[in-house]
Amino acid sequence: MYRYLIMLTIASAVGLQAWATLFNNFAVEVAGLDGRHVGIIQSVREIPGFLALLAIYVMLIIKEHRLSAFSILLLGIGLGVTGVLPTFIGLMFATLISSFGFHYYETTNQSLTLQYFNTEQAPWVFGRQYSIASAANIGIGLFIYLVSFFINYSQTYMIIGVFIVGVAAWGFSQNPEQPGLALQRKRMILRKNYWLFYFLTFMAGARRQIFMAFAVFLLVKRFEYSVQEVTILFVVNNIIRYYLSPMIGKSIVRFGERGVLSLEYASLVIIFLAYAFTDSRVLAAFLYILDHIFFSFAMAIKTYFQKVADPRDIAPSMAVGFTINHIAAVVLPALGGFLWMLDYRIPFIAGACMSAVSLGAVQLIKIGKSP
Numbered sequence: 187m188y189r190y191l192i193m194l195t196i197a198s199a200v201g202l203q204a205w206a207t208l209f210n211n212f213a214v215e216v217a218g219l220d221g222r223h224v225g226i227i228q229s230v231r232e233i234p235g236f237l238a239l240l241a242i243y244v245m246l247i248i249k250e251h252r253l254s255a256f257s258i259l260l261l262g263i264g265l266g267v268t269g270v271l272p273t274f275i276g277l278m279f280a281t282l283i284s285s286f287g288f289h290y291y292e293t294t295n296q297s298l299t300l301q302y303f304n305t306e307q308a309p310w311v312f313g314r315q316y317s318i319a320s321a322a323n324i325g326i327g328l329f330i331y332l333v334s335f336f337i338n339y340s341q342t343y344m345i346i347g348v349f350i351v352g353v354a355a356w357g358f359s360q361n362p363e364q365p366g367l368a369l370q371r372k373r374m375i376l377r378k379n380y381w382l383f384y385f386l387t388f389m390a391g392a393r394r395q396i397f398m399a400f401a402v403f404l405l406v407k408r409f410e411y412s413v414q415e416v417t418i419l420f421v422v423n424n425i426i427r428y429y430l431s432p433m434i435g436k437s438i439v440r441f442g443e444r445g446v447l448s449l450e451y452a453s454l455v456i457i458f459l460a461y462a463f464t465d466s467r468v469l470a471a472f473l474y475i476l477d478h479i480f481f482s483f484a485m486a487i488k489t490y491f492q493k494v495a496d497p498r499d500i501a502p503s504m505a506v507g508f509t510i511n512h513i514a515a516v517v518l519p520a521l522g523g524f525l526w527m528l529d530y531r532i533p534f535i536a537g538a539c540m541s542a543v544s545l546g547a548v549q550l551i552k553i554g555k556s557p
Contacts, residue, residue: 187302190362197353199319201261217272234289235512254294255357261287266347269340297504300492312485313435320424368497375502383491391511395518396537409467423478443490444551450483451545458538462531
């Protein structure tokens, strides 16, 4: 299962990064879209995240590892056809298809990792996945940069799409199942004793949206970072994440989820407040790198759930958790944008407050480090 998930994770990372790298330029230069169109497409892109819980019912007719491969297939098809659909409706359709693929793969990937690897192995596997994904991000970024001198957008989309579809085809040819695993419930699961997992998942999604919506915007709007400078920060982030992610996984095993998450949220309080009040261009970039590093700490929320959950609840709970995580994706960018217009510091102060609340919540985690 490890090799299976690593291969599909590479394809998922390539697809997501290719979309993020090419979409805005393609939308403006080829499709002729404006900010209103792009905003609508970005909102449509989050719909599959909301609908991740429906993966539970899809698994009534298809095995979970097959759903993972099928999700990668959708991602590849959606990305591949993007270049031949240079219209508002066409881009919205292609984005929706590829987004279903990405979000459903993320849901099943988390579930399969927690099912197939024990409490000592799972943090390490998540760490390796994040590390490999970072390397894939750098690789596809370099590929797009190099081929942009020779081929057009449509050809680039098609080549990357064919690669992802090829990985999906490989996935369909594999059978990584292992006997003896707990049979997963095929219905939506909401349990009172999982409330802390739900709460931390929602707060992690909210924090992530503040980072994604406003951190880079702050660098560009207030500190006038160029595209080249933001690209350098992206590369630095992924290089650091490549080396640190496995270490974060090991630290969860050694120090436990409460210790790792406490470090994350205590640090985020400081980072968000520094975002709000810094006048230093260099410090803002350093904060962006630190903030990005702490993304990987969120794996501890999943491994915490693995330790407290009924093994039969993992698949449906990961789907529900993914939906909860994406509630903030629709609400916060719009609300944060309004607050930014009042004072750009308000979204970051709100992020610091949410991090402080999360810091208090993780103290309720009663499990310790892995034996």
